[in-house]
Amino acid sequence: MTRLSEQTLGQISQPRPEYDRRRLRPGILHFGVGNFFRAHQAAYLDRLMNMGLAHDFAIIGAGVMSGDARMRDTLAVQDHLYTLVEQSAGASRARVLGPVIDYITPGDHVRVIASLADPAIRIVALTITEGGYFIDAATGHFDPTHPAIAADAANPDMPQTVFGLIVAGLRARRAAGHAPFTVMCCDNIPHNGDVTREAVVETARLSDPDFAEWITAEVAFPNGMVDRITPATSERERRLVREDFGIEDDAPVFCEDFIQWVLEDRFPAGRPALEKVGVEFVQDVTPWELMKIRILNGGHAVIAYPAGLLDIHFVHEAMEDAQIRAFLEKIERDEIIPAVPPVPGTDLGAYFAKVAERCANPKIGDTVRRLCLDGSNRQPKFIVPTIAHRLERDQPVEGLALESALWCRYCAGISDSGAVIAPNDPNWDRLIIQAQAARNDPAAWLAMAEIYGATGRDPRFAQPFARWLAMLWNKGTRATLDAYIRG
Template sequence: MKLNTATLAQLGATITYPTYPRHALRHGIVHIGVGGFHRAHEAVYTEHFLRLTQDQEWGICGIGLRENDRAMGQVLQNQDYLYSLMELGQAEHPSVQVIGAISDFLFAPDNPAAVLEKLAAPDTRIVSLTITEGGYMLDDHSGEFDFSHPDIVHDLAQPEAPRSVFGYLSAALATRRARNLPAFTLMSCDNLPHNGDKARHALLSFVTRQNPELARWIADNASFPNSMVDRITPITTSAHKELLRNHAGIDDAWPVVCEPFLQWVMEDDFCNGRPAWEKVGVQFTADVAPYERMKMRLLNASHSAMSYLGYLAGYRYSHEVMQDGRLSGFIRTFMDQDVTPTLGTIEGISLEQYKDTLIERFANPRIGDQLARLCMDGSSKIPKFILGTLEERLEAGAPVHRFALVLAGWALYLHEAEAPNADYKVEDPLAELLLSACAQRDGLSMRFLGLEDIFGPDLQACPGLVSAFESALHHLETQGVALTLAGLDQVA
């Protein structure tokens, strides 16, 4: 049965769906980057809020800025903007809900004026983002905004016809100011340390170059809460669609699949109101930093650590890696010995329990989380999730051989990507640079660790790390992942 408003009432008894008047929803939230994660996280919390309160102010309008968002817009439109959320966990059968919190979608390349009007509309009170870690265009080491990015060059030259997220936000905020409307909260839901502060810095850097007076108005009137977001959301595959069809009888062109686990910890800093998300499990706190640090250094760093080594070992899914005792042991030791000493104590959290839960979540066989997804965009993930911890451990004089192995795994994954029998493609905005650094084996270590855009200036000058990296690379190449891991603890 095709999913749309007319077929909702025919859904099976166990499938929940919107029970609030969707047609009356106003769009208090406009979301840029409607990928899997937004549909499994913010939209789900908002759905539960709408169902609980019957509120009409906080519907979501999705926005896609990039050509690859066209398909999402079409699919959602064909289904009255409804989609199925399938949670895959321990239970034998998936749990299915239909989500309706997103009730419109605008595709910017086809209709930029409509997007600008939506962002500037009086109803719009929060603009949220999941535009990936690299989407903020900030240098990981200097923190500087990348004014050389072609979209930014374009938007500075033609502010009335923007392409980038910052160009759109700036133009819309200028309109709001001119119309005497309040600013909106810019709510980043991307995985980056201090995501609100980063969103603020990126936007204000851009706007200051364009219109310093507007930048001051934004600084005084908008707000940028930091948040920690968590729910593993793999890429939807045709097998997921088939499972949904067989299990729930729903024909959905783009369902979203995720684990049952769901978490959102956020600063309560909203300049123009917000849904009472605390009623549906969002935790508001004065300082989100310890939670985001814990999550990024344990969960996201482990994901990056397992992805390249797992790929080299021949695995393609997270649960396959976790079924390999050597690799899962490595991940747990990395969390215990390399990361935990940098975390301190976190109120209300048992780190031991948190790590146990992570190991269980990584091992979830039903979710089928693709290592390919975890390997993507290493050039922006590794600096955010791993290098900060590595630098602290180097300063503390601690052993860094496990970090070296993770980096060597990434380098070998890049090196082997160009081999004739490679069955994967490197997906990374800096792929060309990475591949050229890793193409030749001779001199690879210094070329790779010398990529200052990624590693900064210091790591290549750290003899302990460089020699551990070279040794790990040599072992991975000559012995493979399993034997390298077996010999690893003797390296310490």
Template sequence: MSQILSLQNLANLQPAIAKPGYRRAELRAGILHIGVGNFHRAHQAVYLDDLFNAGRDRDWALIGAGIRSGDRAMRQALEPQDWLSTVVELEPGANHARVTGAMVDFVPIGEDGRAIVQALDDPALRIVSLTITEGGYCIDPGTGVFNPEHPDIVHDAAHLKTPRSAFGVILVAIKRRRDEGLAPFTIMSCDNIPHNGHVAKEAVAGLADLIDPSLAAYVREQVAFPNSMVDRITPATTYRERAALVERFGVQDNWPVFCEPFRQWVLEDHFPSGRPSLEEVGVTFTPHVAAFELMKLRILNGGHAAIAYPAGLLGIHFVHEAMKDRLVRCFLDKLEMEEIIPCVPPVPGVDLQDYYRLIARRFSNPDVGDTIPRLAQDGSNRQPKFILPSTRDRLRDGADVTGLALVSALWCRYCAGLTDQGRPFALDDPNASRLTPAALAAREDASAFLSLTDIFGDLSKNPVFRSRFEAALSRLWREGTRATLEAYLGERL
């Protein structure tokens, strides 16, 4: 018989399921987290759960928060189960389940963020952490810098009492704490963005620039924004995962988390108001975060983008199935070894080719069940962060970009919304309404897509990139994905 997840039912769960070794009453909140999704609950919340189980730092529990209507669904799912989450680590042939209890509350969701601001009046909350996705940072994709003309920023600059962006909420809370003589909290980004701490800082300070230069100066001089690198493959939760949890472990969880066994967190140690002792549970504190971050964004996230679009066009649904496809796997191997890894700077203590081999094994894990549609979503935000920087670096060095341009061409072809077999699919991207018409027009004129300068920036005018992109896209439409990959791979097949 299955058990509904709750504090009351913890003792009734199967013995094989790991449970919190502490009482909820022993925890006090020290971190407010904006953007409670699967990744956060499989990553930061797990590290804190480990720390609390070790008897350490139980004044650093989590309070969840969100500012979008979609966050309301997560709060409604977790509230009946006392904010507990079941996390299933998908080791092939040996899945392991645990219940984490690091979250002790979840701020009520409002469209104006005032409940979060009020929660942050509590001086015990010394860190605000973020997983708001790459698209939540109000960055101009073409330049990679803060965009003061982003609609959310324009709104918050004019209506700061009712902010609708995470950074508007944070700025209001910083101002209130400053005015009340309280120390500012540290803002810890956990999103896949190069120099994510610096990017978050420019978003908060950039918004303040539009409102009050003295407040902007205070943000830049007094508020800490440590950089970080985070990593764990965490698929979306569907009926499949909920049913598997009941079948394998007898637990009814409204929103369980399934993830790979591997996890990594690299942090800059810049927390003036204190931090939990996360180094005790495997977090790496280093001044070299940027090196780890660049490695991960280029090799792992770039690798995800590289396989997502050809696999999607070929009608492949699961990531591990894509890795079994000889053409897709060989394409990834060649691209990584010849064009991506050569422009990744050295990382202390890491062999980059060994790191890639680890990534390939992780992508191939059949139990994770990660999907190609998840990897392919939000390409207009991900291409400028994961693929195009490598392209720029190689062009700067006079190196060829045939493979990287092919990735961009595959994305363009994918944005047309049709598989090679002619089956239509919905493009999951906030800019889908302009991407799809541009991609269809690019079948006859590639400049229709390359003219999206907010995405491609100066690359749209680079003759080498344009030539490689146009040739790849033409072949994709003329001969299909398999023939195009075969032509690229040549003697490697």
């Protein structure tokens, strides 16, 4: 057994960095050093560095949440090295990654701002989760009245949020005469670059409107589509790394072997040559983004809630369930895929087949509960727009109405077996009240305007929703799925 560190790298038999990490120089500051970032963006960069390229684009990590300290401390002990385990259905392959060279102590905002001001940093990247952008649920836009943002506006020189820090870093660069960095959002949000631009610009506007206009004119925020299934790390994954690969690693990352990154090529300050390791650079990411959000993320929701109501633990187990698999295939074929515009060079049917294969991968250990998480944030992004798209064309939404009814039924807090469903949403307290009220009054659920908007008032959606919800309560998930599948 080898404890992972720079000193012990030579003792590890698995693939490891082929570059001299002592010669790496920082070029990227990344907020949110979680599993997805380490399995996705850092994995691409590691491959590029192994080709002898991008050694001046090493990564400095940063975080603003108290929970970030644990990851920072764990990685620091390992010299910021970690094991990535890529898993197909038939094999697991491990390699040690080394593009992260430092991680600023969470709370040390003075050092974060100093790093952002360093002209060597040309890209500032973010994976702060879909819920980290201070979006007003009612408007769908950035909420400048949020207390954390208001606090940054009152004290812009010592900000506490990611966006306040980015503004302070850009201000310091302009004052020093340095070109601005590019802000690259890697979160799973439609038009994520545009969302990030609004958050940064509107944060700046609260304390300095003229500087906000400068950011709008001078700073690039490319949109991107990212994709890789990356479950949370538990003791199970740490044990597997020890037993299967002989590495003592307190922060391994397990992921599927599939990976995709489509990115708009707008990096005025320069970027790594990521196209050499499979990143697709395009003029407009929208077609790929809609494909992924509707077919993959929407498909996850289709799988999640019937499986949650049936007490199924793992996603691959849900895919082994004949009813859930048939439900997914029918709703994708009949309603979701037809709502996706053409994507250059992509067969949408083949894309969905790959999605189904990925979800069925037993090695991943992805949980149904993770897919059910945060529906109040995900449904308005991944399901409701597809419903609205179809209603605009006067097309039926029977399957999507059933998906919404399943989510509502799940949020009532009890599965078909009578098992209690633990809170699984930041807004769980409200959702459980609305879901229980909807048992007798389905309109109570659809009245959540921040989720459904005008769609919830459309009888072409509201009527099948109410019918399916009544059937779920009266006959259960199995009988309801059967009714939909049989048409």
